[in-house]
Amino acid sequence: MLRSGDADILNFLEQIQLARNVPIGLRCYRLRTMCMHFGRWLNLEPEAMRQLVFLCYCHGLGKISIPDQILFKTGPLTEKEWTKVKE
Incomplete structure (x- = not known):
C-alpha cells in the first residue's frame, strides 16, 4: 500500500501536527484509521x-x-482574526 519513503x-x-x-494531531490519526477501514x-x-x-x-x-491565540480562542473571532485564518 505505501511506497518506500512514505x-x-x-x-x-504526524509529528508536526502533534507538536x-x-x-x-490525534484527530488526524483517528481520521486516518477510519479512512483506512x-x-x-x-x-x-x-x-x-x-x-x-x-x-x-x-x-x-x-x-x-x-x-495560538486564534486557534485556541473560545469566543467568536474578530474580522482581523478571520482574515488571518483565511490567509
Whole structure:
C-alpha cells in the first residue's frame, strides 16, 4: 500500500501536527484509521488507498500556520482574526 519513503513522510506530518496541537494531531490519526477501514470496505486499489492516507494527514496541516491565540480562542473571532485564518 505505501511506497518506500512514505512512512517517513507520514511520520513527519504526524509529528508536526502533534507538536503544534495534540488534539488536532490525534484527530488526524483517528481520521486516518477510519479512512483506512473505509478504503478497505470500498476495496480501493493500493494507489487510491495510498492517496487517501496522505489526504488524511494533510487534513490538519492548514492549522499549523494559525497563531495560538486564534486557534485556541473560545469566543467568536474578530474580522482581523478571520482574515488571518483565511490567509
